[in-house]
Amino acid sequence: MGRIVAIGEVMVELSLAGPGQAALAYAGDTFNTALYLQRLGHEVAYATALGTDDPFTRAILKVMEREGLDASLVTRVDGRLPGLYAIERDDRGERRFFYWRGEAPVRQIAELADVEALTDAAAKADLTYLSAITLAVVGDAGRAALGGVMREARAVGFDLNYRARLWPDVETARAAIDQAARSSTYVSASDEDLEALDLMDGPQRWAAAGAEVIQRGHDHGVTIRRPAAAPVWIPGGPKAPAVDTTGAGDSFNAGYLALRLNGRDPQAAVEGGRRLAGVVVQHVGAVIPRASMPR
Known part of the structure; x- marks a missing residue:
């Protein structure tokens, strides 16, 4: 089983359930993936910035403790x-x-966190995981700091999770995301995000640069691109009935990376990712009960 460092933001999640009603939980794209990777048998440390004495921070840390996530890289x-x-x-x-x-303090993570300790942890981990949302919320200084972390990391998993409202403009997003993908070992990308960023040629370039690219199509098929290998297309399977699609991509990434780190081939990893995501979308919120986890 691998040692993983995940970097990003964990937030208070309110799932609206009707007039004046909401379910309270805690989630965030890389946090969701980190939690599922931990449940799937890997050792995960989550790096973020939180408060010190508010009920939400205390609850987030309690979730991390209950799930077995290492909180040593959390800045208070x-x-x-x-x-x-x-x-x-x-x-x-x-x-x-x-x-x-x-x-949210994670927006100033470059100034607030111990970047040297984070870099050291990434260099020792089997995988360092972050997303385009991570890059967006930390700003220019944070992106520069995380670029250094990525360069020292043994391997990098990157989710091209584009949210236009988080970026000053599409050109800034395209440049930062393209650079991160070229520095990554695994890149997960949807056609929807690639089109929005005008990066449809990206998967071929990133694979040529050394990445394993998991490209998720509009038809739910997945194309795997790897260095010096022909692309492999895996057709979409039956679509699971969805109650809430929140966390579907995050859980797919967790299932895929968990199996790849365990030595399974990309096709098996895609099926594992789909199996987990298919269960997640049948629950409200990004994180399902532990008892609902598939084998």
């Missing part, structure tokens, strides 16, 4: 609160997000 900041987001769902389980994260 007096007087700050984690971000918050709310999810509104339609009858098909598709969702809209509403965010309050402007004062």
